[in-house]
Amino acid sequence: MTNLKPWRETAVPHEDVLKGTFQQAEFAADISRVHDGSAVPEYADPVQFFSRTYITEGMRLLLDSVIKRVTGQGGDPVIQLQTAFGGGKTHTLLAVYHLARGQVSADSLDGVPALLSTAGVKALPKVRVAVLDGIKLSPSQPQIHGSLQARTLWGELAWQLGGDAAFEKIKDADVSGTSPGKELLARLLKEHAPCVILVDELVAYVRQLNDTPGLLGGTYDANLSFVQALTEAMKAVPDAVLLASLPESDREAGSSRGAGALRTLEHYFGRVQALWKPVATEEAFEIVRRRLFSRIEDRSSADAVCRAFADLYVSNNSDFPHETQESRYFDRIRSAYPIHPEVFDRLYEDWSSLDNFQRTRGVLKLMAKVIHRLWQDGNNDLMILPGSLPLYDPEVRNEAIYHLPQGWDPVLEKDIDGARADTTDIENQDTRLGSVQACRRTARTIFLGSAPSSINQSTRGIETVRILLGSAQPGHQIGVFKDALRRLGDRLHYLNSGNSRFWFDTRPNLRREMEERKKRFKDREDLLPKIRTVLQSLLGNGMFAGTHIFTSHADIPDDGGLRLIVLAPADAFAKKGPSPAADVCTQILKSRGQQPRQRQNRLLFLAPDQDGTSRLWDNAKTVLAWKSIVDDCKEGRLNLDQLQAKQAEKSLKDTEDVFRSVVRESWRWVLAPFQEAQQKGGISELRWETAQLNTSASQMMSEIERVLKTNELVIDEWSPIHLANLLKKWFWNDETREIGALDVWQKMGNYLYLGRLRDDTVYRRAIEAGLGSRDFFGIAYGKTDGKYEGFSFGRSTSIVVDGTLLLVEPHAAKAFEESLKPTGEVGNKLQEPKSGGRGVAEKTTGSAGAGAGTQASAKASPKRRFFGNVEVNPVTAKIELSKIVDEVLVHLASKHGVSLKISLEVSAEAPQGFDDDLQRTIRENGKVLNFTTLSFEEE
Numbered sequence: 001m002t003n004l005k006p007w008r009e010t011a012v013p014h015e016d017v018l019k020g021t022f023q024q025a026e027f028a029a030d031i032s033r034v035h036d037g038s039a040v041p042e043y044a045d046p047v048q049f050f051s052r053t054y055i056t057e058g059m060r061l062l063l064d065s066v067i068k069r070v071t072g073q074g075g076d077p078v079i080q081l082q083t084a085f086g087g088g089k090t091h092t093l094l095a096v097y098h099l100a101r102g103q104v105s106a107d108s109l110d111g112v113p114a115l116l117s118t119a120g121v122k123a124l125p126k127v128r129v130a131v132l133d134g135i136k137l138s139p140s141q142p143q144i145h146g147s148l149q150a151r152t153l154w155g156e157l158a159w160q161l162g163g164d165a166a167f168e169k170i171k172d173a174d175v176s177g178t179s180p181g182k183e184l185l186a187r188l189l190k191e192h193a194p195c196v197i198l199v200d201e202l203v204a205y206v207r208q209l210n211d212t213p214g215l216l217g218g219t220y221d222a223n224l225s226f227v228q229a230l231t232e233a234m235k236a237v238p239d240a241v242l243l244a245s246l247p248e249s250d251r252e253a254g255s256s257r258g259a260g261a262l263r264t265l266e267h268y269f270g271r272v273q274a275l276w277k278p279v280a281t282e283e284a285f286e287i288v289r290r291r292l293f294s295r296i297e298d299r300s301s302a303d304a305v306c307r308a309f310a311d312l313y314v315s316n317n318s319d320f321p322h323e324t325q326e327s328r329y330f331d332r333i334r335s336a337y338p339i340h341p342e343v344f345d346r347l348y349e350d351w352s353s354l355d356n357f358q359r360t361r362g363v364l365k366l367m368a369k370v371i372h373r374l375w376q377d378g379n380n381d382l383m384i385l386p387g388s389l390p391l392y393d394p395e396v397r398n399e400a401i402y403h404l405p406q407g408w409d410p411v412l413e414k415d416i417d418g419a420r421a422d423t424t425d426i427e428n429q430d431t432r433l434g435s436v437q438a439c440r441r442t443a444r445t446i447f448l449g450s451a452p453s454s455i456n457q458s459t460r461g462i463e464t465v466r467i468l469l470g471s472a473q474p475g476h477q478i479g480v481f482k483d484a485l486r487r488l489g490d491r492l493h494y495l496n497s498g499n500s501r502f503w504f505d506t507r508p509n510l511r512r513e514m515e516e517r518k519k520r521f522k523d524r525e526d527l528l529p530k531i532r533t534v535l536q537s538l539l540g541n542g543m544f545a546g547t548h549i550f551t552s553h554a555d556i557p558d559d560g561g562l563r564l565i566v567l568a569p570a571d572a573f574a575k576k577g578p579s580p581a582a583d584v585c586t587q588i589l590k591s592r593g594q595q596p597r598q599r600q601n602r603l604l605f606l607a608p609d610q611d612g613t614s615r616l617w618d619n620a621k622t623v624l625a626w627k628s629i630v631d632d633c634k635e636g637r638l639n640l641d642q643l644q645a646k647q648a649e650k651s652l653k654d655t656e657d658v659f660r661s662v663v664r665e666s667w668r669w670v671l672a673p674f675q676e677a678q679q680k681g682g683i684s685e686l687r688w689e690t691a692q693l694n695t696s697a698s699q700m701m702s703e704i705e706r707v708l709k710t711n712e713l714v715i716d717e718w719s720p721i722h723l724a725n726l727l728k729k730w731f732w733n734d735e736t737r738e739i740g741a742l743d744v745w746q747k748m749g750n751y752l753y754l755g756r757l758r759d760d761t762v763y764r765r766a767i768e769a770g771l772g773s774r775d776f777f778g779i780a781y782g783k784t785d786g787k788y789e790g791f792s793f794g795r796s797t798s799i800v801v802d803g804t805l806l807l808v809e810p811h812a813a814k815a816f817e818e819s820l821k822p823t824g825e826v827g828n829k830l831q832e833p834k835s836g837g838r839g840v841a842e843k844t845t846g847s848a849g850a851g852a853g854t855q856a857s858a859k860a861s862p863k864r865r866f867f868g869n870v871e872v873n874p875v876t877a878k879i880e881l882s883k884i885v886d887e888v889l890v891h892l893a894s895k896h897g898v899s900l901k902i903s904l905e906v907s908a909e910a911p912q913g914f915d916d917d918l919q920r921t922i923r924e925n926g927k928v929l930n931f932t933t934l935s936f937e938e939e
Contacts, residue, residue, distance in 0.1 A: 004305050004474060006380040007338035010298040013371050014052075016042075017292055020372045031093050031200050032133040046098040050109040054286035059092055060115065066096055067119045069241040070127050070194040077234040080269045081245040089245035091360070093198045096243055100127040100196040128195040130160035134205030139217025151216040153205070154180055154226050161192040177218035179226040185233035189240045197234075199244035202227070206261040224261075228268045244269060284360060285336040285344055291364055292371055293338070305382045306333040308474040309340075319478050321465045333383075339367065340385045342470050343448070350452045357403045369396045386448040386470030387441030391417035404451055407506035415492040415504065416443040422491050426484075436476055438484035443504075445470030446495070450503035461501030498643045510629065510640075510648055517625035518618075527620040528568065534663045535566060542701040543714070543758055544604075554593030559602075560749050562714065562758060564704070566606045566667065569616055573607035573669045573690070581607040581671065582688060589673055589686075599749045601756050604713065605671040606704065612666045619659045626652040665695045670704060672713040675752040677729075683753055689713065715757050720770025723763075724777060726754065727807060737812035738783065741767060741805040764801050772796035778813030780806045790873075790880075793817055798882045866892065 015021075033039035041048050055063070062079060069075030081089040099112060102124055106112045116122065132153055142149040143156050148164055150156040155174030158166040166188060173180040189195060209220040217223070234242045246265060296302055310333060313324035323329055332341045347366070352359045373390040374381075381388045390396050391412055401408040415422055423443045427434030449462030449470065464485065471481050489497055493512040494504050521527060532549045541547050545561025550568045557563070565588055567573075573581035585605045591597055608616065629648045632638035640648065670691045676684045691711050697703035708714040730747075731739040745763050748754040757763050770776035774794040781790030781804045788806070793813040799805060808816070868888065872880045893900050914922075919936055926934040 005301045007383055010302045011293050011296050011338040014294050017368050017371050032136040035131040046104050047108055052290050054290045055111040056283040063115050064119055071121050072239045078231050079243045100129050128192050130157050130197045132199045134201035139208050139215045152218050179222050182229040182232040186236040189237040193237050194239040197242045203262050207257045302337050309333050312474050319468050338383050340383045346448050354403045366399050369399050382473050386445040389444045411494045415494045416447050433484050438480045441471040442484045446502050447504050461503030514625040518621040521621050521624050530620050538700045540701050543705050553588040558592045558597050558599050562602050564604050569608050569613045572610035572613050574610040579610055601752050602749045606667050607669040608666040609668050616666045619662045622655050623659045626655050668693045673752050677753055718762050718766040720766050720776045723766045732809045738806040738808040741801050741807050742803050778808040
């Protein structure tokens with residue numbers, strides 16, 4: 001969206017953030033340094049402090065209570081500030097400090113006039129402020145004030161409230177290290193009221209004490225007694241207030257003594273405290289923004305950006321979290337601008353769970369460095385999203401991983417961000433992803449949302465909807481980031497996924513293990529068998545008598561069957577330029593081992609594409625690597641948790657599916673050898689016709705057959721006219737008027753210029769189809785003394801292509817047919833009976849007989865049985881048996897209810913006797929063919 005302004009054109013960071021001149025210590029509010037005047041202006045100057053401080057609801061209530069207390073209108077006498085580490089306790093104490101000191105007019109402090117107005121106070125009285133900092137003060141070192149030495153907390157308190165005179169009143173208790181009573185403390189407070197006592201890091205002071213006498217600061221019990229007495233005394237002084245900060249957990253309290261001190265102090269403060277937790281997560285937006293940004297220059301442009309984000313989420317509701325569909329999410333975006341609320345959510349909800357990550361302070365330190373680097377690099381994002389974080393910057397990276405366990409630096413460098421990261425490499429190869437930094441933005445979002453969760457948490461990672469929320473902005477295509485996520489899942493070493501969640505971990509993921517295992521496998525020993533197995537499952541035989549995958553030319557049969565030779569990946573075909581496929585195919589075509597190959601026209605070749613071989617090898621290694629991981633897990637050789645085991649099994653299935661597709665896409669070229677007859681005679685050199693398969697077809701073998709038929713590289717149906725033309729051109733001549741059908745078929749398998757039929761069935765059908773016509777050829781079953789035996793011409797019949805069948809040239813067939821016609825009438829019709837008594841008698845008798853026969857027939861029973869016996873010429877047995885079936889047995893079987901039995905009687909005599917091999921062959925074949933009687937006899 002070109003009309004939307006990026007954040008850097010509307011939001012102006014503070015000067016120290018812009019220049020990068022801030023120090024980490026500046027983010028740590030130190031009340032003692034403010035009190036002694038050594039703090040930086042952001043904290044020491046009340047005007048600057050309040051200009052950068054967002055008064056939250058909790059802080060407003062606390063300041064209202066303090067104002068009422070010091071003006072004698074009520075309010076709580078003791079307020080305990082107890083929040084998580086970095087939760088803003090000291091910052092709140094500073095707000096009270098500047099408000100109570102009154103160094104400048106309240107009108108010049110942002111937000112303060114409204115507080116006074118609400119409390120009904122026009123101006124605050126002069127308030128004394130005492131600061132007891134448990135980190136600055138030491139139980140073994142007194143505080144020097146001129147000639148005076150304050151050894152204890154109560155001594156220091158008295159001096160800060162009233163100087164030397166006040167100190168003198170409790171000097172004895174200070175010197176002896178014993179707690180003054182509550183009455184003495186109450187009188188001291190009344191004399192110097194209105195007053196505010198601010199106690200910071202009290203547990204840090206008390207945990208240093210023990211029961212050994214001699215410590216200047218008093219004993220452990222003495223200090224706890226002082227706290228008890230002071231809290232009781234505060235109730236007696238209506239215009240005095242005590243604010244004390246305590247850590248929230250035992251971990252923050254430090255040692256076991258610190259934890260014990262915390263429990264005791266909570267007990268004492270709990271009797272009179274107003275427990276308050278200052279910073280809500282939503283209010284943290286404004287706190288951080290005020291501290292990091294001086295102003296929003298163009299609020300209308302900023303609001304337009306916020307509205308565009310909200311519209312993006314609503315219009316793509318299924319791609320983003322449910323809360324983005326609520327109208328109040330727009331208000332969250334607006335209140336957090338120019339930082340996206342998802343950044344705050346992840347830092348405050350996830351990162352604040354880390355032991356050493358301070359909530360407000362940690363967020364400020366990290367985001368200050370982020371904003372500085374983005375500003376310097378001219379970042380033009382509409383808002384600062386999780387995907388915007390410049391983790392390539394050493395300062396930002398170090399700040400982020402400082403809070404994490406060891407081992408995250410290589411994760412960031414290898415997988416997430418930087419010039420050498422895989423994300424950058426992917427984007428450099430794909431401009432669609434690189435144009436919006438889709439991979440880097442996605443990886444940064446996953447890191448911010450998952451790095452803390454990878455530490456001892458059962459629910460790990462960040463959901464896809466949150467990844468898209470942290471990566472995409474108005475004007476981006478959501479699908480690009482989904483594609484980037486898929487690419488990262490396939491490529492990155494430290495990225496894990498499960499249950500629709502993604503996370504980074506310092507331990508290399510299973511993909512890294514897989515990548516290492518890929519190096520184990522060798523092409524010939526490991527990869528070729530795997531590729532062969534997949535090809536076998538994809539191909540089968542189909543129309544071919546055999547499919548030979550990566551088979552040596554010596555092992556490819558030289559018979560009449562149509563065979564598909566699948567070339568190995570090393571013998572790939574290139575459409576342009578030289579390729580090894582043609583040489584390998586030529587070698588297979590011309591030889592079988594050491595012998596020349598005869599049936600050259602029965603071979604076709606399937607070759608892989610040369611450009612895809614490297615991808616093929618890599619995918620084969622990937623499948624074998626995942627399989628070894630799954631096998632090792634099942635055998636107990638590899639220790640994986642349940643999620644990783646399921647992930648490995650899913651990865652194996654996915655990669656096997658991909659591998660099958662890669663194999664399909666690789667073996668895409670069909671190569672068919674051919675030669676052509678030249679006009680001046682002779683045959684052309686060997687040539688290759690190539691055809692490309694459609695790799696998206698559902699069945700690979702079906703696609704091969706389709707391509708072969710479409711390009712007439714294999715003939716599936718053959719017209720008899722083509723057979724007749726082939727016979728005229730190559731076989732019949734003036735001297736040769738007939739040719740053996742089997743010889744023609746064999747020569748068609750030998751010579752590349754004769755056409756390539758699918759099988760002998762196609763050839764036989766072409767002959768049978770031509771027998772009904774007198775235009776193509778006749779047939780005979782041998783020729784003896786110039787005469788054709790079993791001759792047929794112009795009559796359809798079934799045939800068997802064997803060594804006896806002859807294809808006769810049509811003119812020769814017509815001439816032979818004419819020669820069979822008799823020269824006289826005798827052969828064509830019966831002679832007329834002569835006139836005379838016998839002839840008449842015979843005729844009369846015949847007539848009478850006919851009449852009698854007719855009458856007998858009328859009375860005769862119907863014929864219910866048929867017997868037939870025929871002798872068959874052994875030379876033409878095949879064709880004669882076929883005719884018997886067609887002309888007799890088929891008619892008998894076609895009548896309903898006929899019970900048909902057929903038996904074949906074979907009798908053979910050999911004057912010299914039958915040898916043993918022949919007898920064994922006949923007996924074995926006879927058993928297979930279910931002969932009921934089978935024997936050889938001597939006589």
